[in-house]
Each structure stands twice: as C-alpha cells, then as structure tokens.
Amino acid sequence: MVALRVAVAGASGKVGREVVTALLREPDLQLVGGIGRRSAGQDIGEVAGAGRIGIPIDRDVRQLLQRTPVDVLVDFTEAQAALAHAFACVDAGVHLVVGTTGMSRAELEDLETRCRQRGVGAVVSPNFAVGALLMMRLAAIVAPYMPRCEIVEMHHDAKLDAPSGTALRTAALIAQARGQGDDDRPAVPIHSVRLPGLVAHQAVIFGLEGQTLTIRHDSTSRRSYVPGVLLAVRRVTELRGVHSLEEILFGAPPAGAGGAGLTPRPYPA
Numbered sequence: 001m002v003a004l005r006v007a008v009a010g011a012s013g014k015v016g017r018e019v020v021t022a023l024l025r026e027p028d029l030q031l032v033g034g035i036g037r038r039s040a041g042q043d044i045g046e047v048a049g050a051g052r053i054g055i056p057i058d059r060d061v062r063q064l065l066q067r068t069p070v071d072v073l074v075d076f077t078e079a080q081a082a083l084a085h086a087f088a089c090v091d092a093g094v095h096l097v098v099g100t101t102g103m104s105r106a107e108l109e110d111l112e113t114r115c116r117q118r119g120v121g122a123v124v125s126p127n128f129a130v131g132a133l134l135m136m137r138l139a140a141i142v143a144p145y146m147p148r149c150e151i152v153e154m155h156h157d158a159k160l161d162a163p164s165g166t167a168l169r170t171a172a173l174i175a176q177a178r179g180q181g182d183d184d185r186p187a188v189p190i191h192s193v194r195l196p197g198l199v200a201h202q203a204v205i206f207g208l209e210g211q212t213l214t215i216r217h218d219s220t221s222r223r224s225y226v227p228g229v230l231l232a233v234r235r236v237t238e239l240r241g242v243h244s245l246e247e248i249l250f251g252a253p254p255a256g257a258g259g260a261g262l263t264p265r266p267y268p269a
C-alpha cells in the first residue's frame with residue numbers, strides 16, 4: 001500500500017492539531033509536513049501534543065513544497081492565507097481539502113477555474129461535521145413549507161469571521177430551496193454570537209403561525225470535524241475541480257425541496 005502524503009496548513013491551530021493527531025493514526029495516510037507562522041520551525045507532532053516525529057512546520061507553502069512531495073494539503077488557517085496556499089498547491093498539482101472559511105464566492109470561483117485548468121481536485125466545505133451537513137440538508141427540506149426563518153450561529157470568541165461559513169451556506173441552501181437566488185447576501189437573517197465557553201453551534205429557527213421548528217447542531221469538540229476531513233483526503237485525488245463534502249456524503253447537494261429524494265408537492269394544498 002502506497003500511503004497518500006498529506007500536509008496540514010494551520011497544524012498548530014485548534015482544528016489543525018486534531019487533524020495532525022488523527023493523521024498519525026492512519027496507516028494509509030502519511031503526515032509529511034505542515035504550515036504555520038508563529039509555530040514555524042517547531043516539530044509538528046510536538047505542537048499537536050502527539051510527541052516528537054522529526055518533521056518541522058514550514059513557514060510558507062513554497063518552503064513546504066520545496067522540502068517534500070505532497071499529494072494533499074489540508075487547510076485550516078484564515079481566508080487569505082488559505083487562498084495563497086490553494087493557488088500555490090494547484091500550480092504544483094497538489095490536491096486540496098479546505099476547511100478555512102471567509103473566502104468570497106469570487107475567490108472560490110477563481111479556485112474552481114484554476115483547479116479545472118490544472119486537473120486538480122479540491123474539497124471545500126465550511127463544515128466537516130456530518131451533523132452540521134445534515135442540519136443544512138434538513139433546513140433545505142423544511143424551507144419550502146415554512147418560508148420564514150432566521151439563523152443563530154454561536155461560536156468561541158477567537159473566531160475571526162462573521163457570519164460563519166456554515167451559516168452563509170445554510171442561508172444559501174434555504175434560498176435555493178425557496179427558489180430564490182443564493183448570492184452572498186442571503187435573504188435569511190443571520191445572528192452571530194461570539195462568547196467564551198462556546199465551540200461551534202447553530203440553530204435554524206422556522207416560524208409559522210402558531211408553531212416554530214428549530215433545527216440545531218452543536219460541535220462540542222473539534223474532533224467532530226476529523227472523520228469528514230479524513231474522508232475528503234481519501235477521495236480528493238479522484239476529483240477534478242472544487243467539490244463539497246455534501247456531494248461525497250450524499251450525492252448531489254439539496255438543490256430545492258426535491259434534493260433529499262422527495263417529490264415536492266405544492267404546500268399549502
């Protein structure tokens with residue numbers, strides 16, 4: 001068995017450390033490097049709390065790619081850094097798994113074009129927790145029946161972006177399901193809460209006369225993202241262009257009320 005060579009940008013970060021620790025346990029995946037600024041030069045295993053493994057964290061993506069061959073880069077950093085990493089990787093033929101949020105639609109479209117041109121695969125997902133993807137999918141199913149809704153997303157107080165990537169994606173899916181455009185300024189109000197003590201939480205609250213329906217997801221540990229990241233790493237080398245984790249997990253994304261395999265009916269009758 002030839003192991004896939006995987007590097008982690010943001011290896012010293014809250015999510016990156018969990019990904020590094022998980023990769024060290026997977027026999028078919030070989031951790032070959034990482035990227036970080038303040039953590040540059042430190043041992044990637046030590047930074048993740050998994051013990052010394054003799055691989056230093058590189059300062060930037062070019063240094064990493066010069067030092068070692070990489071098949072897949074996993075990125076949990078911040079938007080502009082992730083974009084720079086992604087463009088350099090695409091030029092070098094390295095596949096991508098991107099969890100970093102805060103990139104604009106235009107930037108993601110640019111990435112898609114570059115990936116297609118270079119025959120590179122990317123899985124880009126604002127959330128790698130399966131429960132969060134199911135929350136979004138359920139919200140898209142409900143939306144045509146209960147058109148009024150608002151999103152409350154609640155995160156730890158170190159989060160840089162607001163609204164969260166998950167909330168923006170949920171709003172876009174709800175808009176699609178209602179037959180509206182799904183542009184970057186969603187028609188669904190989003191409320192962002194940033195407080196110590198929180199990890200990552202979202203409630204989608206639908207209201208209709210005399211009733212409400214709340215769909216809520218809580219990530220209480222950043223280990224919730226790891227299985228989705230590992231799945232994407234194992235699949236991405238077969239892909240070309242940018243794909244979502246929803247496509248890998250569920251097939252086609254839930255575009256409209258029929259997206260979950262249901263036959264949409266007019267409501268109210």
Ligand SMILES: NC(=O)C1=CN([C@@H]2O[C@H](COP(=O)(O)OP(=O)(O)OC[C@H]3O[C@@H](n4cnc5c(N)ncnc54)[C@H](OP(=O)(O)O)[C@@H]3O)[C@@H](O)[C@H]2O)C=CC1
Nearest residue numbers: 010012013014015036037038039077081099101126127128
């Ligand atoms: N898709 C998903 O499922 C999830 C996505 N996220 C997203 O992932 C991202 C990271 O989140 P989180 O782990 O909480 O953040 P942290 O701040 O804990 O970690 C960020 C990491 O990125 C590195 N970094 C930041 N800027 C640069 C840069 N310019 N060049 C190289 N490395 C850089 C830092 O390295 P150093 O400290 O060495 O400078 C740090 O290790 C965010 O965008 C967040 O929204 C978070 C959770 C789940």
Ligand SMILES: O=C(O)C1=N[C@H](C(=O)O)C[C@H](O)C1
Nearest residue numbers: 101126127159164165166200
């Ligand atoms: O920064 C975080 O923590 C998270 N970011 C992602 C987002 O913006 O949606 C995913 C999850 O909500 C955690």
